[in-house]
Amino acid sequence: MEPTVELTVAGPATGRGPVTVGVPWPRGALPDPAQLGLRDARGNTIRLQARALDRWPDCSVRWVLLDWQAEAGAGPYTLSAGGPIPAAGSVVRVAVVGGIVTVETGPARFELGVGSAFPFRSATVGGGSAVDADRTRFLVEHETGRVFSPVIETAEVEEPGPVRVQVCLRGQLEAADGRRAEPLGDFVARLHFFAGSATVRFDLTIRNPERAEHPGGLWDLGDPGSLFLKDASLTVALPVGAGEPVVRCSPEVDAPFEQIAGPLELYQDSSGGENWKSVNHINCDREIPVRFRGYHLRTGGQERTGLRATPAVVVTRGVYSVGTTMPWFWQNFPKTIEATGDTLTLRLFPRQSAAAHELQGGEQKTHTFSVSLGEADPTAALTWFREPARAAAPPAWYCAAGVVPYLTPRADDPNADYLALVDAAVEGPDTFDRKREVIDEFGWRHFGDIYGDHEAVYHAGPGPMVSHYNNQYDPVAGFGYQYLRGGDARWLRHMDELAAHVADIDIYHTDRDKSAYNHGLFWHTYHYAPADTATHRSYPRALRQLKGMPGLDPDDPKAKASRAAYALGGGPGNEQNYTTGLVLHHYLTGSAASRETAVELARWVIDMDDGRRTVFRWLAGGDTGLASQSRDPGYHGPGRGSGNSLAALLDGHRLTGDPAFLAKADQLVRRCIHPADDVPARNLLDVENRWFYTMFLHSLGRYLDYKAERGELDETYAYARASLLHYARWMADHERPYLERPEILEYPNETWAAQDMRKSEVFRHAARHASGAEKTRFRERTEFFFRDSVARLRGFETRTLSRPVVLLLSLGYGHAHLQKHPNDSAPPPAVEVTDFGTPERFVPQKVRALARFKKLVAIGGAVFAAGVVLVALFLLRRQ
Numbered sequence: 001m002e003p004t005v006e007l008t009v010a011g012p013a014t015g016r017g018p019v020t021v022g023v024p025w026p027r028g029a030l031p032d033p034a035q036l037g038l039r040d041a042r043g044n045t046i047r048l049q050a051r052a053l054d055r056w057p058d059c060s061v062r063w064v065l066l067d068w069q070a071e072a073g074a075g076p077y078t079l080s081a082g083g084p085i086p087a088a089g090s091v092v093r094v095a096v097v098g099g100i101v102t103v104e105t106g107p108a109r110f111e112l113g114v115g116s117a118f119p120f121r122s123a124t125v126g127g128g129s130a131v132d133a134d135r136t137r138f139l140v141e142h143e144t145g146r147v148f149s150p151v152i153e154t155a156e157v158e159e160p161g162p163v164r165v166q167v168c169l170r171g172q173l174e175a176a177d178g179r180r181a182e183p184l185g186d187f188v189a190r191l192h193f194f195a196g197s198a199t200v201r202f203d204l205t206i207r208n209p210e211r212a213e214h215p216g217g218l219w220d221l222g223d224p225g226s227l228f229l230k231d232a233s234l235t236v237a238l239p240v241g242a243g244e245p246v247v248r249c250s251p252e253v254d255a256p257f258e259q260i261a262g263p264l265e266l267y268q269d270s271s272g273g274e275n276w277k278s279v280n281h282i283n284c285d286r287e288i289p290v291r292f293r294g295y296h297l298r299t300g301g302q303e304r305t306g307l308r309a310t311p312a313v314v315v316t317r318g319v320y321s322v323g324t325t326m327p328w329f330w331q332n333f334p335k336t337i338e339a340t341g342d343t344l345t346l347r348l349f350p351r352q353s354a355a356a357h358e359l360q361g362g363e364q365k366t367h368t369f370s371v372s373l374g375e376a377d378p379t380a381a382l383t384w385f386r387e388p389a390r391a392a393a394p395p396a397w398y399c400a401a402g403v404v405p406y407l408t409p410r411a412d413d414p415n416a417d418y419l420a421l422v423d424a425a426v427e428g429p430d431t432f433d434r435k436r437e438v439i440d441e442f443g444w445r446h447f448g449d450i451y452g453d454h455e456a457v458y459h460a461g462p463g464p465m466v467s468h469y470n471n472q473y474d475p476v477a478g479f480g481y482q483y484l485r486g487g488d489a490r491w492l493r494h495m496d497e498l499a500a501h502v503a504d505i506d507i508y509h510t511d512r513d514k515s516a517y518n519h520g521l522f523w524h525t526y527h528y529a530p531a532d533t534a535t536h537r538s539y540p541r542a543l544r545q546l547k548g549m550p551g552l553d554p555d556d557p558k559a560k561a562s563r564a565a566y567a568l569g570g571g572p573g574n575e576q577n578y579t580t581g582l583v584l585h586h587y588l589t590g591s592a593a594s595r596e597t598a599v600e601l602a603r604w605v606i607d608m609d610d611g612r613r614t615v616f617r618w619l620a621g622g623d624t625g626l627a628s629q630s631r632d633p634g635y636h637g638p639g640r641g642s643g644n645s646l647a648a649l650l651d652g653h654r655l656t657g658d659p660a661f662l663a664k665a666d667q668l669v670r671r672c673i674h675p676a677d678d679v680p681a682r683n684l685l686d687v688e689n690r691w692f693y694t695m696f697l698h699s700l701g702r703y704l705d706y707k708a709e710r711g712e713l714d715e716t717y718a719y720a721r722a723s724l725l726h727y728a729r730w731m732a733d734h735e736r737p738y739l740e741r742p743e744i745l746e747y748p749n750e751t752w753a754a755q756d757m758r759k760s761e762v763f764r765h766a767a768r769h770a771s772g773a774e775k776t777r778f779r780e781r782t783e784f785f786f787r788d789s790v791a792r793l794r795g796f797e798t799r800t801l802s803r804p805v806v807l808l809l810s811l812g813y814g815h816a817h818l819q820k821h822p823n824d825s826a827p828p829p830a831v832e833v834t835d836f837g838t839p840e841r842f843v844p845q846k847v848r849a850l851a852r853f854k855k856l857v858a859i860g861g862a863v864f865a866a867g868v869v870l871v872a873l874f875l876l877r878r879q
Contacts (some may be wrong), residue, residue: 002082003029007038009075009391010489016071017384018164018194021391022053022063022588023079024401030061030081037085038066040074047087047195049163053587054654057710062403063587067163069196070389077391090196091162101155101167108198108373112167112191118150119191119234125198125374128239130320135237135343140173140184140206143228143356148173148184158190158592165193168592173206185209185227185359188366190592199323199372199381203593204348205364205504206232211512212361212537217569219522219537222284225361231351236371238320238342245317247339248379251297251309253387257379262300264313264339267352268330270294271442272307278440280466282533289355295330312382313337314372315344323378325386326369328497332444349444357444360537362510365444366500366593390489398484404584405705406764406814410486413816418790421799422482422808426490430800439466445535448501450475454751454801458528467525468536469802470506471498476581478809480588485813492588499585503597505536508572515613516626519604520572539569574608574627574641575692577601579651586655595655602652605645606664616849625844627664628672631689636842637682638696638727642672646699650706665703666716672696674839675722679730687744693727694758700724701765708827718829719836721769728766729774732781735759737788753792754804757811760785764818768826779822786815 003026009019030036033050040046049067056062066079069089090106099114100121108130111121118138123130140148151174159166168190172183185208192201212225238245247260270276272294281288294307308330314323322344329335336347348367349357359365370385372378395409413419425432435451436442452467459465469475476498483491508520523538525531534540582598585591609627611617616624630639646668653661673696684690700720707717737756742748760782767778789812793799818824 002080004078004080005393005397007075007077007079007391007393009070009077009389011070011389012072012383012387014072015380015383016069017381017389018067018192018197019070019389019391020065020067020164020590022065022586022590023393024063024398024403024587025061025081026401027056027062028058028060030064031059033061033064035081035083036064036066037080037083038068038087039078039080039085040071041076042074044074045085045087046077047089047091047163048085049159049161051159053590065590066391067159069163069194070391092165092193092195093162094157094160094165094167094193096155096157099155101157103165103167103193105193105198106196107375110193110200112152112169113155114152116152118152118169118171119189119200119202123373126319130198130239130373131322132237132239132342136235138204138234139176139232140229140349141231141351142184143230145230146181146184147176149176150174150187150189159192161195163195166592167191167193186364197381198374199370199385201368201370201385202234203366203368204234205366205593206348206359207364207509208359208361209510209512210361211510212508214539214569214571216541217571218534218539218541219360219569219571220284220533220541221282221358221360221535222533223361226284227359227361228356229349229359230356231347232349232357233336233345233347233351234371235343235345236322236324236373237344238315238317238322240342241318241320243318245315245339245342248314248316249297249299249339250312250379251295251306253310257312257314260299260339263298263341265298265336265352266295266309266311266313266338267298267336267350268295268309268333269352270333271440272330273437273440273442275437275440275464278466279463280439280441280446280531281443283355284358284533285355286533287355289353290334291354310386311337312379312386313339313344314378314382315339315342316378317342319374321372321374321378323372323375323382324369325382326367327386327388328368328447331442331447331497332367333442334444360535362508362513364504364509366504367444390492392487392489392492395485395487403587404481404484406817407481407484408813408816408820410482412820413485413813414819415786415790415812415816417794418786418808418812418815421790421793421805422812424800425482425494425805425809426488428800432494432802432805435802438464441468445505446501448497448499449505449536450498450802450806452524452802454749454798454803455525455528457749457798457801466531467529468531469806470522470524470536470538470576471502471578471581472524472576472803473806474578474581474810475806476502476578477584478581478806480581480584481813482809483588495581495585496589499582499591499594502582503593507597507600509600515607515610516573516624517571518607519600520608521576521578521601521604522572523570523576539571572604574605574645575630575639577605577641577644577648579648583651583655598648598651599655602648602655602661605648605652606660609664611845614845616845619849619852620845622845622848623842624846625842628668628842629844630692633844633846636672636844637677638673638693638700639690640692640695642668643692643696643699646696646703650699650702654706669700669703669716669720669723671842673700673720673723673727675719675726675836677723677726677839679727684730685734687738687741688746691738691755694755694762697724697727697762698758698765701762704765704769704826713827713830715829715831715833718831718833721826721829722833722836724762724766725769725774728763728770728778731759731762732777735781737785737792739792750793750796750798750801750804751807753789753796754807754811756785756789756792757808760789760815761811764814767818768824771825775825779818782815782818786812 336350450469479495532540
C-alpha cells in the first residue's frame, strides 16, 4: 500500500491562500518527491509543489518541502506517494535572462533583478502597470540625513514553482544621490510569488557588515562600528489615474476594515504591554526612547489609540489597489504604516521614533511583510498573509519517520511528571509568553528571545533584572521536538520567533573581525548581571564599574564575582554554539535564513580552529584549539565547547554534504577523547569546572547515530564507540546526582537537577552499544538518573525558571522510546579494532607559538651575549 499522511491546516476562516510546510518521510518510503499527490477532504486534486530538502543515505527523501493553495474548510488534506495527481489551477512561471528575473503568477507579472530598481523593475496586473515605478522605492536614511537605496548585485531563483517562486536578491545600500560614498550596509531580500495571486511576501534583511570595536572585550551600544538609521521604508505608489484614492484599514487582527478619511498614520511606539517602558529598551545614551503605550492611529486630523496593532491597510483608486500587512508588527516595534494620497508606505525603522535605530557591528534585522497589487479583493488576500496558515502532519507520523531519533508521540509517553515539567513553558502561571511581559522582551532587537529569569533570582533592585537567553542549550530544537511529539502549535510559534531572533541578532554577521569571533553566536547575558547596554552581546561595560545598574550591590559577593570574571570581557565562543534547532526549523518550514545560519555556525567551527587565520601563524602552524577548548584554553577533553562544535559540524554536513564538516568532526573526536583515556586524571568530578563533559558524550552519541545512519561502521566509528563505553563505565562507578553533594556546588539550585538528565542521555546512548550485563547496568543508570532528575526538579519551587525548562525540552524525551524498546541496539563496527594506540595530548597553536617565541628570544639573547663577548675580546686585544 502506498504511504499516505493526513495534513491539517489551521488558518483564516474564509478564503484561500498559500501554505508551505516541511514533511518528513521514513527511509526508503519516497524515492522521488514528484511521486506525491494531494487531495482535499472532498477528494478534489490539488496542485502541489514538492522539493526534497534532505535525503537518506539510500537517496530516498528524508524531508520534503510542500507548497499549495489551501481553502478554508477544505481540509484535512491527504498526501500520498502513489504518483503525481493531475490538478487544474493557476501556476507561477519564472525565467531568468541577463540577470533579470521575470515571474508570471497568472493575474500579475513582475520583473526584478541585477541593476534594476528595488523591489521591482516593473509590476503589471491585467496587462497594465500596477505601480508608478518612479515613485515606488525602498530608501534608508542615515542619521546624518544622507539617503541610500538598494543596488541589486545578484538575483537567484531559490524556489522555481509551480505554486510558489522564491527569488533572492542581494546587494548593497548605495548613496541615492549618485555622489560617491561608502555603502551604508548590505541587504538581502527574499521575495515569494504565488500562483493565482498578485500578493508578494518579502523577507527583507538590512545588515551592518562592519565589525564592532568591542574595546576591552565589551560589547555595548554606541560602539564605533554601529550604524545609526533615521528611517528605512518601502513606498509603493499607484499609477497616475482618475478618481480619488480610498483608504481602508484594519488596525488589529479581529478588527473589521473601515474606510478612512484623509491621510493615515498608524505608528506603534512601544509594545503596549504593562511594562512597555522597561529598562530593556535602553539605548546608547542610556535613555528609554519609547514615548507612549501602544500605537496611535491618526486620520484626517483625528487620533485614536490602541495597544497592539497587526494592521492591514489598502489604498484603492479605480481599478488599481495596493495593500500591505506585517504579521509581527507590534512585536517588532517601532513600526509605521502611512497612506498619503495614492501612496502606501511601510516604515520598518520609522522616522517617528524618538531616537535613531542602532544596528550594531555585525548585526542585522529581517522584516517579513506582504504587499498586494491589484487584487480583486485585496482585504481578503491580505488576511492569509496577516495570519499565515499552518499545515501539520500527525505526531505519530513525525515520530515514525525517524528523522529525530528516539522521538515518541506525547500520547504514548507514560512519564506524566516529566511532561508536566516540560509543559511549564506553555501552560500555567509562568509560561515563556508571560516571562516576556516581565521585562517587555519585545521590539525589533528583542522579540523572539527568552527572558533569562533564572539569572535574576539574586536581584535586589526595585524592578525586574533584564537578562537575555540567546538560545543557550538550544531551545529552538526543544520547541521543535515538543511540537513534533504533540502537535501543539504554540511550540512551533515559539520556534519560529526564536529562530528568527537568533539568525538576526545573536549571530555576529561580519568577516572583518578575528576568525574566533566572525559569524559566531554571542553568549547569553553574563550570570546574575543585567544586560544593560550590551543587549544580546553578553558583556556590558557598566558591569566593571557596577555603576548605573539597578539592583546590583557592589559589595555583594555575587556582584564581586561577576566583576572579577568580567575583567577580560570576551566575545562569541565555541561553548555557545547551537545549530540543531535551526536545522530542524529549516526542515519544518523551508526557512532559508535558518539553513544559512546553521551552516554559518558550522563553518565558524572550522574557521576558528584554522591556525592560518591568526597572528600566531608566523610562529606556529596547526590548529588553534578554539573549537575544542572548554572552560579554559588548556582543556581539550570532553566538554561543552568540543561537544557543541561536534554537533554543529554534524549539522553542517547534513545540510550541505560538504565532506570538510565530517572530516573536522572526526578530527575533534580523536582530539578530545580516547578509548584508553585516564578518566580519573580528567578530574571530571570537579563539578563546577568539568560538569560539561556529559555534553560532549551526548554529542558523541549523536555522532555514532549519524555514522550508523550513513552505514559508516568504520574504524572511526569503532574508536568513538569504544570511547563512549569507556567513559560510561567510569560514570556508572562514580557519578551521583549533583545535589547529593550540595557542598561542592557554588549555587546548588534547580539547574543541577535538570542537568542530571544529561547523564541519563549518555547512559541511554551507551546502552545501545553495550551487551549483556553491561547493557542492563547502563539501562538501570538511565532509568535512575531520569527519575532522580525529575523528582528533584519537581521539588523546587523554581522549577519553572527558563533554564531548567529549556534543558528538559531537549533532554529526556527519548526515555519513552527506551521504555518501549528496552533492547534497542546500535550496529557494531564492521571492522575489528583491538588497538587504538595511546592518547596524545593536544597542544594549541598559541602555546606552541609562545614556546617557539621564547626559544627565539633565548637564541637571540645568546647571540647578542656572544657578540658582546667578541667585542670585549677585540677591545682587550687593542689595549
